[in-house]
Amino acid sequence: MKNIVILISGRGSNLEALIAARDAGNLPVNIAAVISNRPEAMGLETAQKAGIAAHFINHKAFSSREAFDAALAECIDDFSPDLVVLAGFMRILSEGFVRHYEGRLMNIHPSLLPSFPGLHTHQRALEEGVRIHGCTVHFVTPTLDHGPVIIQAAVPVLESDSEDSLSARVLRQEHLIYPQAVRWFAEDKLTLENGRVRLAAELADHAVLISPEIR
Numbered sequence: 001m002k003n004i005v006i007l008i009s010g011r012g013s014n015l016e017a018l019i020a021a022r023d024a025g026n027l028p029v030n031i032a033a034v035i036s037n038r039p040e041a042m043g044l045e046t047a048q049k050a051g052i053a054a055h056f057i058n059h060k061a062f063s064s065r066e067a068f069d070a071a072l073a074e075c076i077d078d079f080s081p082d083l084v085v086l087a088g089f090m091r092i093l094s095e096g097f098v099r100h101y102e103g104r105l106m107n108i109h110p111s112l113l114p115s116f117p118g119l120h121t122h123q124r125a126l127e128e129g130v131r132i133h134g135c136t137v138h139f140v141t142p143t144l145d146h147g148p149v150i151i152q153a154a155v156p157v158l159e160s161d162s163e164d165s166l167s168a169r170v171l172r173q174e175h176l177i178y179p180q181a182v183r184w185f186a187e188d189k190l191t192l193e194n195g196r197v198r199l200a201a202e203l204a205d206h207a208v209l210i211s212p213e214i215r
């Protein structure tokens with residue numbers, strides 16, 4: 001079974017979805033550790049309660065991004081992960097770090113990339129007036145939020161939406177597609193070809209989820 005390490009910065013609802021999928025028998029991985037750059041991250045408690053090693057590395061204690069990234073990589077590599085999963089991790093990672101984990105570093109981003117890379121995606125989607133929004137799981141490359149796409153989910157944007165209602169609708173889809181993407185990786189059903197993700201033949205056309213939900 002593959003080893004994964006999950007990086008978080010906060011609430012940890014995607015972490016919870018991954019743990020729940022594992023517990024339901026839908027995610028054949030060993031969650032070796034959860035690491036947060038913030039001590040107050042709720043997700044650290046969630047990990048502890050689930051009996052998963054939980055670590056905190058304070059980025060503010062390092063003089064540079066590279067120094068923080070080196071300490072982070074050292075902690076991660078103690079667990080020999082096959083895959084590193086960014087689940088609401090809020091620090092941009094340096095090129096050296098990303099190269100070290102090339103092809104085994106995944107992120108979930110709360111927009112339909114390549115639209116709205118970066119932060120405040122739901123607010124920007126509302127300001128832009130788009131009618132469809134969503135989330136993307138991708139492999140991480142040095143260019144922020146531009147790595148090869150694995151799976152996406154789309155939701156409608158409603159006239160009545162606020163940032164809260166829209167982000168909640170997207171988050172429910174995040175909780176479906178992230179365990180799915182990690183499962184495909186765990187089962188060796190994802191390959192990288194010329195900077196694009198190829199799915200195993202039997203999965204072709206399963207990497208898109210259209211949610212009609214209007215809650």
Ligand code: NHR
Pocket residue numbers: 086089090091092093094095098107108109110117118119140141142143144145146147
């Ligand atoms: N690193 C690289 N090299 N490439 C990516 O695609 C990355 C990455 C690190 C994180 C997640 C990403 C997202 O899904 C991610 C993808 C943080 C920021 C950010 O601006 C932007 C995008 C993402 C994560 N962070 C601020 C910084 O200075 C800090 C913000 C904060 O602490 O609240 O690092 O959106």
Ligand code: GAR
Pocket residue numbers: 008009010011012013014015087088089090108109110118119171174
């Ligand atoms: C999620 O919506 C995730 O997509 C987003 O932060 C939230 C984390 O929630 N990630 C980013 O914005 C990365 N910059 P969670 O902690 O409850 O999983």
